Amino acid sequence: MGPSSDLLAFFSRMKSQGAIIVEDLPKFDVESYISNYQGRTRFDRLMLLGESSVPLCVDALKAAVVEAKNGRDVGRYRGAWEYIRVAAPNEPEAIRDNAWIESTETANKAETARLEVELKGYRNNLIKESIRMGNEDLGTHLEETGHLKEAAEAYGRMRHDVGTTKHIVDCAQHLVSVALQRRDWVSVISNASKVSGLQATDLERDLQPYLKAVSGIGQLGLGKYHEAAASFLQINSAGSLESLQGLITSNDIAIYGGLLALATMDRKDLQTKVLDNPTFRTFLEHEPHVRKAISQFINGRYSTCLSTLEVLQTDCLLDLYMQKHVATIFTRIRRKCIVQYFIPFSCVTIQSLDEAFGRGGNSIEDELASMIRDGALSARIDSKSKLLVAVSTDPRAKMQAKALNVARKYEHEAKERLRRINVIASGLEVTRGKRQTDEHWYEGERTSVLTG
Amino acid sequence: MEQLSSVLTSYPPASASSTSHKQQDELARVYLSAIAKLSASNKRLILEQPEAFLKLLDPAKNSIGYLFVLNTILNASEPRIGRPSLLDAIVVFLLSFDPIQVRYVGNYLLPLLEAVGTGKLFPPQVAVEILATAMLRLDSNASMFTSTHLLLATYAYETDCVEPALKVLERDITTYPIAAQKEQRFLCDPELPLTSFISVQTGLTAPVKATTVLEYDFIRGLIYMSRREWTKARKALERVIAYPTKDKGVSKIMIDAHKKWLLVGLLSDGEAPQFPGYTSAAAKSAYNIMASGYREVASTFSSPKAIDFVNEVISNRPIWLEDGNVSLIQEVQVAYQKWQILNLRRIYREVSIYKIQESTSSGETGEPLANPQQVISLVQSMIDSKALKGEITVGPDSESFLTFQGEQEWSSEKDFAGEIAQAHHNINLLSQEYKASNERLSGHRDYVRFMIRELKRADKDDSDAGGFDAQIEDEDLMNDIVHHG
Numbered sequence: 045m046g047p048s049s050d051l052l053a054f055f056s057r058m059k060s061q062g063a064i065i066v067e068d069l070p071k072f073d074v075e076s077y078i079s080n081y082q083g084r085t086r087f088d089r090l091m092l093l094g095e096s097s098v099p100l101c102v103d104a105l106k107a108a109v110v111e112a113k114n115g116r117d118v119g120r121y122r123g124a125w126e127y128i129r130v131a132a133p134n135e136p137e138a139i140r141d142n143a144w145i146e147s148t149e150t151a152n153k154a155e156t157a158r159l160e161v162e163l164k165g166y167r168n169n170l171i172k173e174s175i176r177m178g179n180e181d182l183g184t185h186l187e188e189t190g191h192l193k194e195a196a197e198a199y200g201r202m203r204h205d206v207g208t209t210k211h212i213v214d215c216a217q218h219l220v221s222v223a224l225q226r227r228d229w230v231s232v233i234s235n236a237s238k239v240s241g242l243q244a245t246d247l248e249r250d251l252q253p254y255l256k257a258v259s260g261i262g263q264l265g266l267g268k269y270h271e272a273a274a275s276f277l278q279i280n281s282a283g284s285l286e287s288l289q290g291l292i293t294s295n296d297i298a299i300y301g302g303l304l305a306l307a308t309m310d311r312k313d314l315q316t317k318v319l320d321n322p323t324f325r326t327f328l329e330h331e332p333h334v335r336k337a338i339s340q341f342i343n344g345r346y347s348t349c350l351s352t353l354e355v356l357q358t359d360c361l362l363d364l365y366m367q368k369h370v371a372t373i374f375t376r377i378r379r380k381c382i383v384q385y386f387i388p389f390s391c392v393t394i395q396s397l398d399e400a401f402g403r404g405g406n407s408i409e410d411e412l413a414s415m416i417r418d419g420a421l422s423a424r425i426d427s428k429s430k431l432l433v434a435v436s437t438d439p440r441a442k443m444q445a446k447a448l449n450v451a452r453k454y455e456h457e458a459k460e461r462l463r464r465i466n467v468i469a470s471g472l473e474v475t476r477g478k479r480q481t482d483e484h485w486y487e488g489e490r491t492s493v494l495t496g
Numbered sequence: 497m498e499q500l501s502s503v504l505t506s507y508p509p510a511s512a513s514s515t516s517h518k519q520q521d522e523l524a525r526v527y528l529s530a531i532a533k534l535s536a537s538n539k540r541l542i543l544e545q546p547e548a549f550l551k552l553l554d555p556a557k558n559s560i561g562y563l564f565v566l567n568t569i570l571n572a573s574e575p576r577i578g579r580p581s582l583l584d585a586i587v588v589f590l591l592s593f594d595p596i597q598v599r600y601v602g603n604y605l606l607p608l609l610e611a612v613g614t615g616k617l618f619p620p621q622v623a624v625e626i627l628a629t630a631m632l633r634l635d636s637n638a639s640m641f642t643s644t645h646l647l648l649a650t651y652a653y654e655t656d657c658v659e660p661a662l663k664v665l666e667r668d669i670t671t672y673p674i675a676a677q678k679e680q681r682f683l684c685d686p687e688l689p690l691t692s693f694i695s696v697q698t699g700l701t702a703p704v705k706a707t708t709v710l711e712y713d714f715i716r717g718l719i720y721m722s723r724r725e726w727t728k729a730r731k732a733l734e735r736v737i738a739y740p741t742k743d744k745g746v747s748k749i750m751i752d753a754h755k756k757w758l759l760v761g762l763l764s765d766g767e768a769p770q771f772p773g774y775t776s777a778a779a780k781s782a783y784n785i786m787a788s789g790y791r792e793v794a795s796t797f798s799s800p801k802a803i804d805f806v807n808e809v810i811s812n813r814p815i816w817l818e819d820g821n822v823s824l825i826q827e828v829q830v831a832y833q834k835w836q837i838l839n840l841r842r843i844y845r846e847v848s849i850y851k852i853q854e855s856t857s858s859g860e861t862g863e864p865l866a867n868p869q870q871v872i873s874l875v876q877s878m879i880d881s882k883a884l885k886g887e888i889t890v891g892p893d894s895e896s897f898l899t900f901q902g903e904q905e906w907s908s909e910k911d912f913a914g915e916i917a918q919a920h921h922n923i924n925l926l927s928q929e930y931k932a933s934n935e936r937l938s939g940h941r942d943y944v945r946f947m948i949r950e951l952k953r954a955d956k957d958d959s960d961a962g963g964f965d966a967q968i969e970d971e972d973l974m975n976d977i978v979h980h981g
Contacts, residue, residue: 413855416843424845428889428897433845444912451919458926462670462933464740464774469937470672472706476745 051101054131058095064367067098068358074103082290084187084225087111087120089364094127097362102132109137117190118148152189159185176205180218187222196222213239213251220258224291229265232258253279254287260300261292261365269373270308276301277317281326292365298327299360302334303353307376311342311384346381347400353377379420382412386423386432394430500538501552503530504561508597521682524560524600531564542568546577555589559597562589567604570611583617590630598634599683602699606644613647620655624648628664634700638667639929640690642701645669646708649715658719665716666728670929672709673701674936689932710736710749717756721824726764733757734772737779744778752819754783758790759824766835768794789815793825797832798839802857805832809859832859834878841886841900849875849888849896872896 055065074093078086090111093104105128112121121144128138163178183198199218206212216239223231236259239251260275279297292300305318318324318338328335333356340349357374360366366373382401386392397408412432415421422435467473507527508520515523542549546569553562566589569575569582586608598605611617612627627648632638638645645664652661671691679692694700713735720729736753761769768791771780784791789812796805809825816822836856840847853871857864865871875898878884885901937943 413843425843425847426845427848427851428846428891428899448912448915448919451916451923455919455922455926458923458930459668459670460735460738460772460774462926462929463668463735465933465937466671467709467740469933469940470674470704472672472704472709472740474706474710474739474741474745474747474750476743 048132050133051098051131054101054127055098057130063095064361064370065098066096066358066361069099070097070358070362072359074100074107078107080293080295084115084221085290085364087115087117087124088225091124091127092364092367093362094124094131096367100362102128102135105131106135106137113141113144116148116152116188118145118152119190121145152185155185156182156189172205173207176202176207176211179205180214183218187218187225192222192226196226209242212242217254224258224261227265229262232262232265236262249280251287253281254291256280257288257292257297264300264304264365264369267369267372269304269369269376273301273304273308277305277321277324279323279327281323294327295330296363298324298329298331298334299356299363300366302328302331302338303356303360303366303373303377306338306341306353307373307380314338315342341377341381341384344384346385350378350381350401379415382408382415383421386421386434390434390436392432394425394432397432500534500541501549503534504549504553504565505558506530507560508557517682517685520684524597524684527560528600531561539568543572543575546575547581550581550585555585556592556594559589559594560601563593563598563601563604563608566608570608586612586617587622587626590626591633593630593633595633596684596686599693599698599700602701604699606699606702609644610647613644613651615651615655620651620657621660624652624655624657625660627651628661631664635690635694638664639669640671640673640694641669641704641709641712642673642694643704643708644701646712646715649712649719653715653719653722656722658723661719665719671933673704689936691936706739707747707749710739710747710753713739714749714753717753717760721756721760724827726760730757730760730764730769733760734769737783738772738775739779741776741779746779746782750779751782751786755787755790755819755821756824758787758794759821759828762794762797762828762835763831766831766838767798793828797828797835800836800855800857802832802836802859803862805859806862829859833857833865833874834883837875837878837898838884840898841884844900846889846897846899848891849898852898868896 059065074090077093078090081089087108090104090108093100094108095101097104105124108124109121109128112124121141125138125140128135129140132138159178159182163175163182166174166178179198179202183195183202186192186195186198196219199215199222202211202215202218206215216235219235220232223229223235236255240255240259256275256279260272260279263269263272263275276297279301281294288297301324302318305314309317318328319335319342333352337349337352337356340346340352353374357370360370378401382397385397385400394407394409394412397412401408409425409427412421412423412425416423416425424433424435425431426433507523509523542565546565549565550562553565555562566585569577575582590608590612593605609627609630612623612630615623617623618626627644631642631644631648648661648664652658652665658665673695674691675696679688681688681692683693683698696703713732717729717732717736720726720732733753733756737750737757739747739750741747758768761767789808792808793805793812796808799805806829809829816825833856837852840852840855844851849868849871852875853864853868865874872888875884875886875888879886879888886899887901889897889899891897
């Protein structure tokens with residue numbers, strides 16, 4: 045059964061809005077996938093499935109509507125309803141529940157007003173702890189009702205009245221949570237690092253997985269893949285993983301860490317920091333595919349490594365944090381494989397590269413050309429003999445060219461500077477005052493001189 | 497007549513070469529005042545028989561006298577000399593004058609050069625040639641800027657007689673006329689630095705302003721552009737845009753030069769040029785504001801998406817029209833595909849013509865070329881014009897390929913050694929110039945004043961510091977109290 049016309053219309057709209065559309069069936073179903081997560085991330089993830097996955101769209105959106113109605117965030121409900129109205133207008137969830145919207149909105153407003161009044165009372169009494177808790181309550185409420193910016197402000201105000209290390213950590217965790225929802229990666233990293241700097245040993249041990257995970261997500265969001273990989277690889281599986289609940293699962297950690305490492309690290313680091321890393325191994329056990337791909341890369345079986353990864357691609361494309369980076373990360377891994385494959389040779393036939401890396405009968409030549417253009421591969425293509433030839437640099441010629449270049453550059457620069465000294469010594473600089481007369485001169489001259 | 501001739505030929509005396517600079521200087525000045533005092537009747541005498549007087553004097557030896565006679569003739573309303581013989585005399589003089597003697601008569605020489613450089617006397621080809629030669633006689637390196645430089649460049653550009661002017665235009669100018677300069681040595685001293693005799697006082701240059709210098713380099717840029725020597729044009733314009741400024745001043749010539757510089761940079765290097773490190777910040781920000789359109793073209797030039805490039809060129813057409821850069825933009829459009837092909841050498845060692853046709857597009861239409869024949873002729877023209885090192889070969893399936901060849905500039909160790917020696921020599925010469933500039937500037941009034949101030953301050957600091965130490969020693973409070981008590 046192909047997708048219905050409503051669904052097609054929905055996805056063409058999504059595509060025009062820049063969403064990534066995944067048509068393949070992922071390895072999970074909505075129910076089991078979402079049960080791994082808790083809290084507000086559930087809704088975000090369901091919506092992402094709805095936006096991106098053709099086979100899971102309707103199920104995910106229905107679940108999203110239910111999820112929204114379980115909470116108090118009217119904006120979320122409206123968003124989910126907008127989607128399902130287009131994607132599956134015949135489902136019962138596609139009928140707008142105005143009564144719920146109204147009652148929830150009224151209740152939310154009343155609650156906000158109540159909390160603000162309370163907070164004002166605490167402020168008047170000048171009891172620090174109460175003010176802090178008042179801010180926290182207000183922040184939580186605002187976050188739950190989807191007012192993320194205001195929530196962040198309320199949480200931010202908590203910091204003025206912190207008393208213990210625990211308070212600082214609470215405050216930072218709230219801020220990180222809001223920043224993650226707002227996709228404000230810089231704020232995620234900075235708040236996480238504030239906690240890392242606290243130097244409270246037992247607290248640090250408990251929080252280590254959480255801090256590393258959120259910094260990893262933040263760095264991933266900013267496209268700093270190498271740093272992100274390092275963060276994920278450092279997550280201590282022996283530490284308390286409770287703090288990660290609702291955020292990411294052990295499987296996610298394995299995939300994020302493994303793929304990012306594969307994309308950014310060299311063979312030696314992959315062996316020592318990933319495969320031989322006792323703490324990360326626990327995570328890798330959840331995702332045997334990633335583990336297999338890494339060891340295949342290390343053993344030089346690049347094409348099998350890539351086909352192993354191919355399996356993971358669909359799932360990654362439906363991941364909340366990974367989705368936008370999948371294309372880049374997979375291209376990097378692929379390019380790395382090609383580069384590694386080529387290293388031992390001075391010359392390889394394009395045919396053999398096609399056999400190893402070719403995709404769907406298309407020749408790899410164009411891809412090689414773009415790699416060379418980007419500087420990823422140091423080689424030249426010989427289209428006549430169908431060869432990829434390594435660039436053999438003659439160090440002597442290179443040195444000579446460099447020496448000459450330096451000499452010429454030096455001479456040029458020295459001359460220019462000498463000129464400048466003498467221009468200034470003769471008082472011939474262009475000054476601001478001269479500008480007017482200058483223009484006058486210029487207009488006159490232009491007609492006579494420059495038209496020649 | 498007799499008397500007049502004896503006055504005119506009295507300098508230089510036969511024994512002049514053996515005398516000291518001081519005596520030579522005196523002799524020259526005496527002679528100058530003698531001919532300056534010649535009465536009107538004497539001048540009339542010259543005008544009556546100009547050719548006789550010109551014959552009497554040897555332009556190479558009696559340069560001052562010869563120039564004086566020439567000047568008298570040129571200033572007269574109706575000289576009794578045929579124009580051809582007068583022009584001959586001028587040519588002979590300008591090609592053979594004594595460079596030391598004319599230092600005394602800059603006020604006669606400059607008007608003559610100006611008359612030549614404005615085309616009043618000779619046809620352009622001749623005028624440019626003798627003007628350039630005369631300039632090199634005066635200053636063999638032509639490394640000092642004078643008002644005549646601009647005259648030459650403008651005239652050569654206007655009359656499109658560039659070739660004979662190049663021997664001057666290609667020299668590197670490193671010094672500029674200085675206003676007041678105390679010089680102990682005599683004008684006739686051959687060792688005298690350029691700045692001491694080429695100045696407004698000696699009359700060998702008219703006053704030079706910043707715009708004079710800017711315009712000179714700007715016109716040099718235009719000249720090289722008309723010769724399609726893009727790298728030289730870029731360097732000339734680079735001098736204009738990086739010209740020293742103060743008080744955040746920016747000249748309109750600099751703004752205009754920057755626009756051309758961006759385009760010429762694309763032609764010479766295939767990518768947007770980088771500002772030299774010494775460009776002033778004020779100028780840079782002015783350029784960035786004023787060069788909209790140009791920057792967009794420059795940034796799309798190196799991208800393989802020809803259509804983006806073409807769109808930028810078309811949409812900014814009013815700007816090109818207004819700035820008078822239409823033909824330059826057309827050059828850039830033609831060069832677009834050539835650079836795309838040249839850049840393929842970084843990717844391919846041998847590339848099929850079909851691939852070139854497929855992966856590069858024309859900068860004029862934004863479309864790939866219609867057939868392989870056009871590609872082949874384009875590539876062949878690039879090879880012929882030495883823009884591309886490579887050759888077109890035919891592969892096994894009778895498909896044509898372009899083979900790129902190495903880009904090494906020199907072929908043997910000997911060549912390389914020669915290149916390095918040349919560079920070394922140039923740098924050595926430069927360091928001499930640096931020394932000379934340093935010496936000259938050390939004597940500059942402002943610098944001396946600055947040094948005196950610095951010294952005074954250092955003295956003051958020293959005395960302060962000493963005083964403080966002394967005070968500590970003195971500051972024996974107990975003693976003081978005891979003393980007063």
